[in-house]
Structure formats: C-alpha cells, structure tokens
Amino acid sequence: SREEVSIWLKRKLDSHYLVFYIDATFVHTRREKSVSKEGYYTILGIKEDGSREVLSIVNHPTEGALLWQQELESLKERGVQSVGLVVSDGLTSIENAIARSFVNAQHQLCVVHLKRNILAVFPRTKRLEIGKELLEIFAIETKNITVVEAFENLCKFVEKYKKSYPSLKSFSNQRNIAYFTYLNYPISIQRMIYSTNWIERLNRDYKRVLKMRGAMPSSESVLFLMGSVAIEKEYKSYVYPVSVFREIEELKRIIEKEEV
CATH class of the missing domain: 3.30.420.10 (Ribonuclease H-like superfamily/Ribonuclease H)
Known part of the structure; x- marks a missing residue:
C-alpha cells in the first residue's frame, strides 16, 4: 500500500x-x-x-x-x-x-559518464581509436598506477587533442582527479565503484x-x-x-x- x-x-x-x-x-x-x-x-x-x-x-x-x-x-x-x-x-x-x-x-x-562526454567531442570516425586511449587512462582492477599519475595521463590526453578539439580543455580541471578515486581501493571492488x-x-x-x-x-x-x-x-x-x-x-x- x-x-x-x-x-x-x-x-x-x-x-x-x-x-x-x-x-x-x-x-x-x-x-x-x-x-x-x-x-x-x-x-x-x-x-x-x-x-x-x-x-x-x-x-x-x-x-x-x-x-x-x-x-x-x-x-x-x-x-x-x-x-x-x-x-x-x-x-x-x-x-x-x-x-x-x-x-x-x-x-x-x-567514469562511464566522463568517457561518454569525451567521446561525444570527437567525430564518429575517431571514436574507436579514442576509446582505446581512454581504456588505458581509466585502467580498472590495477594497482600499477596512482590517482595522481592517472589524472596526469588524462591531462596529457587533453593536451594532445585540445588544439583540434578546444572543448576538451575542461576535462583537465583539477576537480576531475575525483574520477580516479577508485584506484585507492582494493582491486576486487574497483569495477563496482568507478561508475x-x-x-x-x-x-x-x-x-x-x-x-x-x-x-x-x-x-x-x-x-x-x-x-x-x-x-x-x-x-x-x-x-x-x-x-x-x-x-x-x-x-x-x-x-x-x-x-x-
């Protein structure tokens, strides 16, 4: 009732x-x-x-x-x-x-929301290539990279493409380090908390x-x-x-x- x-x-x-x-x-x-x-x-x-x-x-x-x-x-x-x-x-x-x-x-x-937003910036013909790069930046079930290192990789990605796609600049904002918090947690639960x-x-x-x-x-x-x-x-x-x-x-x- x-x-x-x-x-x-x-x-x-x-x-x-x-x-x-x-x-x-x-x-x-x-x-x-x-x-x-x-x-x-x-x-x-x-x-x-x-x-x-x-x-x-x-x-x-x-x-x-x-x-x-x-x-x-x-x-x-x-x-x-x-x-x-x-x-x-x-x-x-x-x-x-x-x-x-x-x-x-x-x-x-x-992270899923962010990936969608980034991919939307690129033409369809480039999205497969960009998607592979994003998979490397947002590695899951790993302890081989720190939160800061992963965020720096995102900033490098933005730097690489921002001349051709200026709207990418916002993705290197300092608040976006919070997309990598999951890396501080046990590997077994990273997939459950990154989105x-x-x-x-x-x-x-x-x-x-x-x-x-x-x-x-x-x-x-x-x-x-x-x-x-x-x-x-x-x-x-x-x-x-x-x-x-x-x-x-x-x-x-x-x-x-x-x-x-």
Missing part, C-alpha cells in the same frame, strides 16, 4: 555505510493540467555486510548540488553518521555538497514499471511505484551480500585511515 511504502521510505537507517551511489532520473509527471519532466533522486547504499539498500527516493522538479546536500542531510536525521565513499555523476558543485554533509567521505565521479552503473540499472527498472502504467502519473504515484520496485529489490536481490565486497575489512581499514 502507499502508506507502507511511505513508512518504508522514512525508516531508520544504519549509522555507517561503505558506499553511497547517488543519481537522479527524470520522469514525465502530471501536476493538475500540466505535464513536465521532474527529477527523482535515489540514494543506494552498501551496508557493512556488503548487501545493498535503497535509502532514499525523493522528488524535486530539477537536479542541483544544493538539493543533493538537502537529501544527504536528511539521511543523517534518519540515523546515518558516516559513509566511506560517495559515487556520483559530475554535476556542478556536487563535491562541495558531499563534503559539507559527510566531511570524511571520499568521492568518486562516474554509477548500479543505480542506473535501478533507474531503468523504475522506468520499466512506470511505462507499464501508461498514463502520466502524479509525483505521489511515481514515488509509490519507485518505492515498490526498491522494496522488491531489497527482498529479492539486494539482501544478498555482493561477493566482490569480500575484502570488506580492507575497505573498512581504508575508510578508517582516512577518518583519522
């Missing part, structure tokens, strides 16, 4: 999470006689046992860093005290919002259910349907610890070291 979903979305949460994945998806929503695309924010957490949990689903007409900070603060009101890592897209100032809410959290920007893929899969599940409904729903209906999907996930698949997080103690030590 709607009441059960509403209660579930306001439930008390654990005090510590290993990872937050945050992302917004946009859904055509009816308000009175008008329909517009509105943002629905989801926060997916990795618990200390390696299982997943949808922590929050909320509606805002737009997406912005201050709105994300508001939602992160609301998690603290529900019992969350700390998080080790936050994975997000490259929304402007999102790193500031995360730092204000969870001072000791590490931040990983989504927002997990939460994007959840967004696709939301939209599949919403599409089956047909008519443009109200924001209340969207939240009910999304909440129902999240609850089903929690009981059917998210309850099982992710095997790749078996090195959880090592991850916890990294987090604790950063917090000292």
